[in-house]
Amino acid sequence: MWQPRLNETARMKYLGIVEALEADIRAGRVTPGERLPPQRTIAEALNVDLTTVTRAFNEARRRGLVEAQAGRGSFISERLEENGPLERRAPLIDLSMNIPPQPQSANLKKALPQGIAEVLAGSRGLLSLHYQESNGAEIDRKAAATWLGQRIAGISAERIVIAGGAQSALFAVCDLLLRGGDAIAAGEVTYPGLKAVAMQKGVRLEPLAMDAEGIIPDAFERLCSRAPPKALYVIPSIDNPSTATLPQARRQALVSLARHYGVAIIEDDPYSSLQPERIVSFAEMAPDITWHIATLSKCATPALRVAYVVAPNAGQGLRLAGVLRATILMAPPLMSALASRWITDGTLNELTAAIRAENAVRQKLAAAILGGIPFAADPHGHHLWLTLPDHWRAADFAEHADRAGVSIVPASAFATAGATTEAVRISLGVAPDRGALEDALTLLSGLIAQPSLASRAVV
Structure with missing residues (x-):
């Protein structure tokens, strides 16, 4: 069986796995028909994420190196020429994952370990390795209020809940607001994570017509006049995927309709911190009916796995923390502490x-x-x-x-x-x-x- 290894010169880790496997096939260390170790075993052996190994297997299949057999695993392709050269294909350039670039000036390879070391060296360092409350440590919620306050007026730490990424936050909010068979309105194209939540919850998605400025208020009004949904989901700035940013007047029109028909607003806002000009958020215009989700994955790095939820009030925030307690228990404490440090010392804004x-x-x-x-x-x-x-x-x-x-x-x-x-x-x-x-x-x-x-x- 293949002994997992990495080609350290590869530009990305998953390519390092593929290139090492291809080199071993060429050298005869593994032969067509041989079974490959399970992906989780390879991830543990190489000390990489399972998703990295999955990407490597996908690329290896694309190159014709590997075949998957249902229920049995993955094998070196028997269609490879045993004595001839393997077909060389350019590595896949992945433009499918919507993550931020890593500019050299940010130097995350240095900033991450240095930041973690500074957190652990601080007076509260060891507390960042302990279990914490499901709504997040008070010091981290105060830091979150400082960061969010740059874009949203009137934010207090009591209304903030810290989650392990925006997806877990979105699931928790939907779990709190919606029941099977309920409807949630969203743009006719929207974030796939919402579709996944709706499927898991048995919630009906109601599509709303969009134009270059995002969701059209008249479409929302027509839906509400027939049967108001329980919630309206919006990505207000640099919408995923349409890139539209809802102008101020359109936001106000949607708020007025949501109030009139008793519809909660879920404002998923990962991108507004990238925009130099501030537009008033739903959370500021209608704090009593809006659940605001802000992740650090798009303005810093997905590695932090930290998102902040602004609940309509402190009581609703505690209810949301109860859902998180039953699902993810808490956000990663060490990463939450690192995010707070970066907020306090200005690193997050610089990044x-x-x-x-x-x-x-x-x-x-x-x-x-x-x-x-x-x-x-x-x-x-x-x-x-x-x-x-x-x-x-x-x-x-x-x-x-x-x-x-x-x-x-x-x-x-x-x-x-x-x-x-x-x-x-x-x-x-x-x-x-x-x-x-x-x-x-x-x-x-x-x-x-x-x-x-x-x-x-x-x-």
């Missing part, structure tokens, strides 16, 4: 500014390469929403892009209704450097210009 600047450069690069192809984007965000020409279906385009070596996400992944526009989301932040991003975008631009490879001649 966000560096990401904002890198996003601006990458957006300009995308605009130059994609040329006349229509797409929506925010100059400070790290994704774009590209509308395909008539001869391409989004699912076909994403499939052929993947075969060519670039991973993107078709509109169907975001659709809350059956029919949707033929568009794809392209994430600019995950590419390890601008050169890799330029290569990927150039490939996509060339592919768009081709006739759809899914089309068939009529005879």
